[in-house]
Amino acid sequence: MTFAPEFLNPNPQTDMCLPDKRKVKLYLIIAVWLLVIPGCAAQAVRIGVFNVDATPPIGSPVAYARARSITDSLSARGVVILSDEKPIVLCAVDWIGISNEGQDVWRRKLADAAHTTVERVSVHALHQHDGVVCDFRIERILSRYGMGGSHMDSLFLLEVIDNVAAGVSKAMRSAQEVTHVGFGQAQVDKVASNRRILGPDGKVAIVRWSSTKDPKAIAAPEGLIDPWLKNVSFWQNDKPLAVLTYYATHPQSYYGQGDVTCEFVGIARNAREKATGIPHIHFNGAGGNITAGKYNDGSPATRVLLTERMEEAMKKAWAQTSRSALTSKDLSWKYVNTHLPSTRNINAKDLKKTLEDTTSGTSDKYAAAEKLAWLEKNTVTNQVTISSLRLDRTWLLNLPGELFIEYQLAAQKLRPAPEQVCTAAYEEYGPGYIGTSAAYSQGGYETSGLASGVAPEVEEVLMRAIRAVLK
Incomplete structure (x- = not known):
């Protein structure tokens, strides 16, 4: 002044x-x-928005193949929130997973760009299966065994990270004042279903994959899901500045041939952004044991249907939005760094044997490198961050791994209506699937072999951290 x-x-x-x-x-x-x-003026909240291309070049490795075509472009998009405290960065990337040293580099680069600390940066993948894996520790392990460059293009990954950091810097310079925060929600019709169908003995009888034509899997009930798509928006008086959406499911319709796509969640997000003219950022919730399998036969036509259902729910949630005033005193960031107990199914000696074995298949060797990277990281450091951002009565909860839906539902019970908890999982991807304590005795793919990098005790550890950041 x-x-x-x-x-x-x-x-x-x-x-x-x-x-x-x-x-x-x-x-x-x-x-x-x-x-x-000047102190009074500093109480205003401001937001900057970034959206950076994250599409791999043709021939570059994606999750299960090399990119042979670009069906839909991929993006890394998010917001920088400025207040009288250090900036906060929330970022969602159209990749399958960002783990270990991949997370470290992403968070450090974005923190430097935002002039903040790494604990105030949260980077999530949306988990599209025709997206990219980012983990420089895995790449270094693979390189030691003659497989460097087979699953990751490090130059491309670093280029995207640098471009996103530049996007964060630009977003800060163009940040706009926020006067209100909005919240709305709507049920998503015929998308999510639980992938673990239990038999009479309490054990997993059927695993309902992302797509299925199995009549028994299709006929089985949806099971435990969170049917709500949640919508959080930032406003400058009557002008909407950005929209964040949250929904829990594996976002696959069909995949695996290298046809790069942001899938039905990303296509719906892009359509809403185009229809409204408002930047949209989507986060995947705790969808580790959730897929579209009950409603998805894996055909191109069904991808269109799933997209339409997601887009309709986004539209309805937006229509249900109610706003409340927002100042710095209504905003707070909490985090804890915690150690997730490693599964007893893995040890470094056996994993290295698999990598050394000339008869091991490529997928087996990659799975071994993936879990060895997590084991090394988890042995040396306790840097799995659990965090939350409170915006008046809305809480944005940031969690690691392919988390089971039970964690998301439990978090909501900690802050019941009129408060709201919006969960974004798939932050630190290193542990893979994170089941509940009971799930590890029920069988099924997600808690077996190398699928989960954590032990059953993880539930107690993780819930303690969730309670701490939702206080």
Whole structure:
């Protein structure tokens, strides 16, 4: 704020004649104004938005093949939130997973760009299966065994990270004041279903994959899901600035041939952004044991249907939005760094044997490198970050891995209505699937072999951390 000269010295002629005590008192009043008024202005919240291309080049490795075509472009998009505290960065990337040293590099680069700390940066993947894997520790392990470059293009990965960091810097320079935060939600019709179908003995009888034509899997009930798509928006009075959406499911319709796509969740997000003219950022919830399998036969036509259902839910959630005023005092960031107990199914010696074995298949060797990277990271450091951002009565919860839906539902119970908890999982991808304690005795793919990098005790550890950041 600037002050006119006459305010600082309203009457220069008579001021010279004021007694010393009166002049001192006047100058003290002015000094207080100079200190207090800028402090009041700093209470405003501002938001900057970034959207950066993250599409791999043709021939570059994606999750299960090399990119042979680009069906839909991929993006890394998010927001930088500025207040009277250090900036906060929330980022969602159209890749299958970002883990270990991949997470480290992403968070450090974005933190530097935002002039903040790594604990205030949250980077999530949406988990599209025709997207990219990012983990420089895995790549280094593969390189030691003659497989460097087979699953990752490090130059491309680093280029995207640098471009996103530049996008964060630009977003900060163009940040706009936020006066209100909005929340709305709507049920998604015929998309999510639980992938673990239990038999009469309480064990997994059927695993319902992302797509299926098995009549029994299709006929089985949806099972435990979170049917709600949640919508959080930032406003400058009546002008919407950005929309964040949250929904829990594996986002696959069909995949595996190298036809790069942001899948039905990303296509719906892009359609809503185009229809409204408002930046949209989508986060995948705790979808580790959730797929579209009950409603997806894996055909191109069904991808269109799933997209339409997601887009319709986004539209309805937007229509249900209600707003409340937002200032810095309504905003808080909490985090804890915790250690997730490693599964007893893996040890470094056996994993290295698989990598050394000339008869091991490529997929087996990659799975071994993936879990060895996690084991090494988890042995050396406790840097799995659990965090939350409170925006008035809405909480944005950031969690690691392919998390089971039970964690998302449990978090919501900690902050029941009129408060809301929106969960984004798939942050630190290193542990893979994270089941509940009971799930590890039920069988099924997700908690077997190398699929999960954590032990059953993870539930107690993770719930303690969730409670801490939702206080």
